[in-house]
Amino acid sequence: MKRLWILLLTATLGVASAQGVRSLGMGGVTLPGPWAAGLNPAYAAYPADAYGPGGGFDLPLGLINLALRPSVSPLYYFTDFATFKNNFDVLAFLDQVSRPYEFMINPPSSPDEIVLHVSADGVRITDGSGKPFQLGTYSGGKSGAAGLPLPQPFLLVPIPTGLSGLHVSLGAFTSAGGFGLNPSPALSRDLASGSLQPNTEYSFSLTGAASAGVNVNLDFATPLPAISGFEGKVYLGGQLEGFYGLLYADAELTGTTTTDDHGAPGPVTYSNRLFYVYPGSGNGYGGRLDLGVALDYQSGTYGLGVRNLFGYESWSGVLHTNDGSGHSSENGHTVTRAAFDPAVYANGAYAQTLAGGDVVLYGADAAYAAGAFSAHAGVEYQKSIFRLRGGLGYENGLKLGLGAGLKLPGVSFDTALTSHQAPFSGQMVFGLAASLGFNF
Amino acid sequence: MKKLLLLLATLAVLTACSAHTVVVADLDLLSFAQGTEGLEGDLTVPGSMQVYIPDADDNLATPDGGELISDLPALDELHGLGIDVVADVENTGSGPLDLQADFRLAPASDSSNIYDGAGDTSLTNTSLHLDAGASGRVHLEAHLQKGDPALDLVTSDGFRVGVEIQVSGSSTIHYQVTGFHVVLEQRPFDLIPEP
Numbered sequence: 001m002k003r004l005w006i007l008l009l010t011a012t013l014g015v016a017s018a019q020g021v022r023s024l025g026m027g028g029v030t031l032p033g034p035w036a037a038g039l040n041p042a043y044a045a046y047p048a049d050a051y052g053p054g055g056g057f058d059l060p061l062g063l064i065n066l067a068l069r070p071s072v073s074p075l076y077y078f079t080d081f082a083t084f085k086n087n088f089d090v091l092a093f094l095d096q097v098s099r100p101y102e103f104m105i106n107p108p109s110s111p112d113e114i115v116l117h118v119s120a121d122g123v124r125i126t127d128g129s130g131k132p133f134q135l136g137t138y139s140g141g142k143s144g145a146a147g148l149p150l151p152q153p154f155l156l157v158p159i160p161t162g163l164s165g166l167h168v169s170l171g172a173f174t175s176a177g178g179f180g181l182n183p184s185p186a187l188s189r190d191l192a193s194g195s196l197q198p199n200t201e202y203s204f205s206l207t208g209a210a211s212a213g214v215n216v217n218l219d220f221a222t223p224l225p226a227i228s229g230f231e232g233k234v235y236l237g238g239q240l241e242g243f244y245g246l247l248y249a250d251a252e253l254t255g256t257t258t259t260d261d262h263g264a265p266g267p268v269t270y271s272n273r274l275f276y277v278y279p280g281s282g283n284g285y286g287g288r289l290d291l292g293v294a295l296d297y298q299s300g301t302y303g304l305g306v307r308n309l310f311g312y313e314s315w316s317g318v319l320h321t322n323d324g325s326g327h328s329s330e331n332g333h334t335v336t337r338a339a340f341d342p343a344v345y346a347n348g349a350y351a352q353t354l355a356g357g358d359v360v361l362y363g364a365d366a367a368y369a370a371g372a373f374s375a376h377a378g379v380e381y382q383k384s385i386f387r388l389r390g391g392l393g394y395e396n397g398l399k400l401g402l403g404a405g406l407k408l409p410g411v412s413f414d415t416a417l418t419s420h421q422a423p424f425s426g427q428m429v430f431g432l433a434a435s436l437g438f439n440f
Numbered sequence: 441m442k443k444l445l446l447l448l449a450t451l452a453v454l455t456a457c458s459a460h461t462v463v464v465a466d467l468d469l470l471s472f473a474q475g476t477e478g479l480e481g482d483l484t485v486p487g488s489m490q491v492y493i494p495d496a497d498d499n500l501a502t503p504d505g506g507e508l509i510s511d512l513p514a515l516d517e518l519h520g521l522g523i524d525v526v527a528d529v530e531n532t533g534s535g536p537l538d539l540q541a542d543f544r545l546a547p548a549s550d551s552s553n554i555y556d557g558a559g560d561t562s563l564t565n566t567s568l569h570l571d572a573g574a575s576g577r578v579h580l581e582a583h584l585q586k587g588d589p590a591l592d593l594v595t596s597d598g599f600r601v602g603v604e605i606q607v608s609g610s611s612t613i614h615y616q617v618t619g620f621h622v623v624l625e626q627r628p629f630d631l632i633p634e635p
Contacts, residue, residue, distance in 0.1 A: 071459075081634050088629070089458035110458035119468035 021058060021101075021435035025403015025416035026378025027391020029363040031349050032294060032301040037167075037219060038156075039345040039367075040292035040305025041237030044167050045221035050301065051349055051361060052382075052407070058435045061103035065096050072096045072107050095422050095429060102431030108422030156217060165222035171215040173243060182207060198263045203256040211277075211315075213245035213284065221292075232297035238290065245284025248277035248315050250335075256324065269324035275333055277317030282332075286313030300350040307345065307369075312338040343369030358383045363391075372396070389416070397421025398428075412437040462519055463626045469494070469507055469601075470620040480616040485537060488608045492555065493527075493617055496602075503604070505551040506544065509622065510598025518586065518594055520625035523563060525580040525603055526618045531570040533611030539568040540606045543580045545590055548598040555604045561590055572611065586630075 023030055030036050031051045037044040065072040070087035077084045092107035113128030156171035187202040196202065221237030257268045277284060292305035319333030347365035354360060359382040366375040378391025378401060389403035403416035415434045422429050470479065481500075483491070489501065496504040523543055531537050546560035554560045564582040580603065584591050593599055601622060607613065 078635055085459060085629050085632065087459050089460070091458065110461045112460055113462050113464055115464040115466060117466045117468070120471035 021414040021416045021433045022052075022380075022387075022389070022403065022405065024102075024418040024433050025389035025391070025401050025405070025414065026363060026376070026380060027401040028374075028376040028393035028395065028399050028418075029378040029391055030347055030365055030376075031361075031363050032303055032347060036303070036347065037221070037237070037239075039307070040294060040303045040347070041219050041239035041290050042221050042235040042292035042294040042303060042305065044219045044237050044239075045165060045223055045235050046294060046301075050296075051351070051363075052380075057437065058101040058433065060100050061432060061434060062096050062100040064103055065107065066093075066100075069107070071109075072104070091422065091425060099420075099431060102418060102433045105430045105432065106427075108425050108427045108429050110425070156215070165220055167217070167219040167221070169215075169217045169219070171217065172213070173215050174212045175210065196259050196263045198259055198261050200263075201256060201258045203254055205252050205254040207252045209250040210248070211245055211284070212247040213243050216242045218242075232295055235294040235296075237292045237294075239292075240287060240289060242287040243285065243313075245277065245286075245313075245315060246279055248275070248284055248317060250275045254324075270322075271324035272320075272322045274320045275315075275317060275335065276320070277315055282315070282317035284313065284315035284317075286311065288312070299352065300348060302348040303346065305345045307343045308341050310339075311341055312336075341370070343367065387414070395420065397426065410438060457628055459627075459629045461628060463628060465512070465624045465626075467509070467622045467624070468620070469622060470617060482532065482612060482614050483607070484612050485533075485607050485609055487610055488606075490604060490606045493603045493605065494620070503553045503555040504602070506546065506554045506600045506602025508548060508551075508598055508600050510548060512598070512624065514596075514626060514631055515594055515598060515624075516596045517626070517630050518591060518624060519627040519630060520583065520585050520623075521591060521594065522583040522621075522623035522625070523580065523601065524619060524621040524623070525578075526620075527578040527603075527605075528575065528616050528618055529568070529570065529578060530575040530614045531572055531611055532614050534572050535609050535611040536572060537570045537607055537609035537611050537613060539570065539576075539578060541566050541568075541578045541580055542604045542606075543582060544600075544602050544604065545593055546600040546602075547593045547595065548600060550600055554600050554602050559593075560600075561593065563590065570613075578605070 020030075020035070030039065032043060033046055033051055034043055034048050067073055067075065069092075070076055070083050071089045072092045074084070074088065074093060076088065089107070089110050091110045092104075095108050096102075096104050111127045115126045115128065115130075117126065156169040159168040159170060161168050183204040184202055186197075186200055187204060190196050190200070190202070217239060218241075219237060219239040221235060224234040224236060226233070251272070251274045253270065253272045255268050255270050258266050260266060288308045288311035290305065290307040291309060292303065294301060294303035314334060314336040316332070316334045318330055320328070320330045322328040345365065345367045347363070349361060349363040352360045352362070361380040361382065362377075363379070364375070364377040367373070374393070374395045376391060376393035376399070378389060378393075380403075381388045385407050387403070387405035387407060389401065389405070391401045393399035393401065398419075398421060400419040401416060402418075403414065405412060405414035413434070413436055415432065417430065417432060419428055419430045421427065479493070483489070490503075491500045492503050492506070493500075494507050496506055525541075525543060527541070529539065542555075542565040543563045544554045544560050545563050546554035550559045563584070564580050566578060566580060568576045568578055570576050605615075
């Protein structure tokens with residue numbers, strides 16, 4: 001039963017990364033509209049058609065790779081072991097499973113060679129071409145329990161309230177983060193300098209965390225009355241988000257060694273820590289407060305949202321530890337966080353109508369959360385039923401987007417060529433995405 | 441050194457696990473030798489003599505167990521093994537000299553003599569003629585790939601390596617070993633069991 005829940009958790013991780021195809025084609029920009037209410041609650045009261053319809057149904061093109069491509073699909077392990085053993089790449093698999101709505105044209109590839117040059121002077125690590133192997137590239141974020149932001153909802157279903165401006169929605173969330181290999185500062189420092197120091201403890205940790213559950217959102221957003229002498233229109237919104245957590249896993253595996261008087265490492269001991277929650281073993285709950293404002297002025301719209309002005313979460317589950325000397329324990333454990341941990345999001349869009357009726361739409365956004373910064377800028381050219389898009393973005397690396405769409409009465413089709421930098425290797429990976437929308 | 445390799449190999453495997461990734465450990469054995477004893481010196485050749493490098497028994501002229509390499513992960517599943525040994529020699533006497541160098545590979549259990557052909561094998565050899573006053577370089581290089589019978593000598597217990605240099609002639613010689621590398625190649629996916 002426990003394995004089944006872990007499989008379910010793994011299978012749902014990628015959904016959290018889904019992005020609208022229109023947005024991907026514009027370099028990742030999120031345009032003003034109700035679809036951005038999760039980032040800025042004021043947009044819950046914003047007209048949906050101001051900048052065109054939101055996304056349609058994203059087609060899970062990534063499943064093609066996950067099912068068929070030998071370098072990406074783990075299924076060959078069970079169906080054709082030789083193919084698996086000669087082709088599979090964990091990096092390609094992880095990158096594709098985290099983007100199920102993109103068909104990756106060139107999945108990232110692990111290096112062909114990792115060379116450890118071992119001499120009395122120390123150890124250098126290079127790739128097959130002799131370039132230094134940067135351990136920093138492989139470092140991940142903070143461990144999950146302390147580093148995961150409060151979960152973001154997806155698949156929100158609105159519940160009619162009959163009250164103007166008040167929106168209630170039910171949804172679900174998955175969240176994953178903190179994946180990476182974290183050498184201790186001493187190990188990074190001394191490997192870079194070329195030699196290990198005597199009587200020093202070195203360690204490296206593999207970390208990762210994920211969670212899933214259901215959300216209830218209570219959002220109040222409304223346009224303010226017209227202000228005399230001001231041509232613009234202001235929207236305000238606030239949101240209370242509550243969640244009930246069903247699945248949670250936060251793991252850390254650490255290898256440790258201590259050098260002797262001559263700088264030679266002693267035995268490596270491995271310790272691990274796993275905190276997990278699944279139905280029957282515990283649960284989680286919490287909530288947070290978000291506020292936002294949006295402004296329509298002339299042909300532009302500008303918004304500022306601050307999520308998680310105050311957040312609280314608590315997870316009760318099982319903590320499994322192994323100290324590396326054969327002593328392991330498994331006990332009930334509770335992780336609680338209450339914090340002012342704001343995530344700031346700003347976006348804007350401007351529509352320019354050309355002679356002849358064609359429209360050029362410009363959009364940009366920027367976000368800051370938990371020490372991570374991201375930004376996007378894109379443009380969409382609208383001519384009759386045709387849409388052409390392009391943009392640039394930054395999310396842990398450069399992101400490019402090109403897109404095209406057809407907007408027919410009642411139905412729309414969008415496709416995008418997008419790119420991102422693969423984790424670990426930094427390789428530029430290109431992907432194709434497509435969506436089908438119905439607008440009646 | 442060997443435990444460090446274990447640590448780093450584990451680290452490397454964790455960071456890049458693909459079917460085509462090969463983790464290579466390039467061991468510079470020369471750098472771990474104490475001082476220059478046995479690695480550089482002058483010898484008087486009285487017609488014929490042999491020297492054995494590295495010198496495991498404090499007598500350069502007697503065969504021994506060579507260098508034992510052990511305590512490394514999954515040695516019995518190596519994807520490849522390479523060796524590269526370089527020695528500069530100079531005939532400093534008045535007569536011509538002939539050198540023959542032979543690189544030996546032996547199982548870890550062959551602790552007394554890895555040069556007698558009992559359980560051990562020659563990976564590569566070379567020869568060199570030096571006239572009086574001439575200099576030259578002895579270069580031994582070999583690479584074994586998975587499937588090569590010689591790799592069967594490498595087991596989870598480790599393996600031994602060494603070089604025998606046979607000199608004939610009546611002269612004096614100055615020698616210096618300038619490189620002694622053993623390269624181990626491991627493909628992490630070779631360790632994945634079949635379902």
